Structure formats: structure tokens, C-alpha cells
Amino acid sequence: MDVEPDGADLRVTVGGETIELSREDAAELRDAVGDALTGREEFFRTAGVHREDGSYVVERRGADSAGNSVVFESFAELRGLFDRLPETFDAETLSADGFTGSRRHMLVRHFAEHPQFPCTLASRNPLRGEKTS
Structure with missing residues (x-):
């Protein structure tokens, strides 16, 4: 997994697939993953x-x-x-x-x-x- 800042967005690569997320979407994803892990x-x-x-x-x-x-x-x-x-x-x-x-x-x-x-x-x-x- 790799995460790189790209201006106002973030570029996230998982399993060879890359997606761009706004910082707000990335924060929501972080919270959702945290909730799923705990x-x-x-x-x-x-x-x-x-x-x-x-x-x-x-x-x-x-x-x-x-x-x-x-x-x-x-x-x-x-x-x-x-x-x-x-x-x-x-x-x-x-x-x-x-x-x-x-x-x-x-x-x-x-x-x-x-x-x-x-x-x-x-x-x-x-x-x-x-x-x-």
C-alpha cells in the first residue's frame, strides 16, 4: 500500500490499483477502516x-x-x-x-x-x- 499527497488530494495505491481521494474522503475512509478494525x-x-x-x-x-x-x-x-x-x-x-x-x-x-x-x-x-x- 502506498499513499502520496497530490496537491489537495491523496493518491492511494492498494494491490496495484490507484485511486485519488480528497482529504475529506480520505478522512472518512480512515474513520470507516478504524471502525471496522475495532x-x-x-x-x-x-x-x-x-x-x-x-x-x-x-x-x-x-x-x-x-x-x-x-x-x-x-x-x-x-x-x-x-x-x-x-x-x-x-x-x-x-x-x-x-x-x-x-x-x-x-x-x-x-x-x-x-x-x-x-x-x-x-x-x-x-x-x-x-x-x-
Whole structure:
């Protein structure tokens, strides 16, 4: 990506394609990209929060205490955790990675609810996730 000033406008090149933007349009684009990079996605029982510092938080939807959340350095770290899990996993499986209490169950649910993870709930009692592809 390359950005060059061009008088009152800016010339932005991404993937070999160049467009010219007014400074006002560039500011709107910056704000829109910032909003897309940071923000909260809510699912049925869990939520994911992309923070400005690049970290990703999985939390119980509607909860207001830190005991109902897990902070990852990045979404990629959460993806790595998912990739290491066996095809079928439960809350106890996540204990091996140091997760305790209800956070383990919350992560199983988040993997099943978030569209970026090919996972479904295989059973509710006991709570068990299953990778779908």
C-alpha cells in the first residue's frame, strides 16, 4: 500500500490499483477502516471485541465483569487455539491450555457461534464442539 499527497488530494495505491481521494474522503475512509478494525460483534451467548491495540476479547454477551471474558493478543492467537483443538472438543479440552471455570464453556460456545470458525455444537450436555471442515 502506498499513499502520496497530490496537491489537495491523496493518491492511494492498494494491490496495484490507484485511486485519488480528497482529504475529506480520505478522512472518512480512515474513520470507516478504524471502525471496522475495532468493534464489537455480538452472537447468541458470546461477543467478540476487536480492540485498538490489536487484541481480541471473547466475552459472555451482556456480562459486565472480567470473570466473563478472555483476552487474546490478537484474533490470530484465538485462531491458533482453535486450530490446535481436536476435531471434537469440550470445555475440559481447553483446560490443557490453562482456561478455567466458565471461560472454557464460553470459548466452546464462541467457536460454535463465530462465523470465522468452522464449528458447531455437537452436544449441549456435556457442552461439546465439533469442527465441520
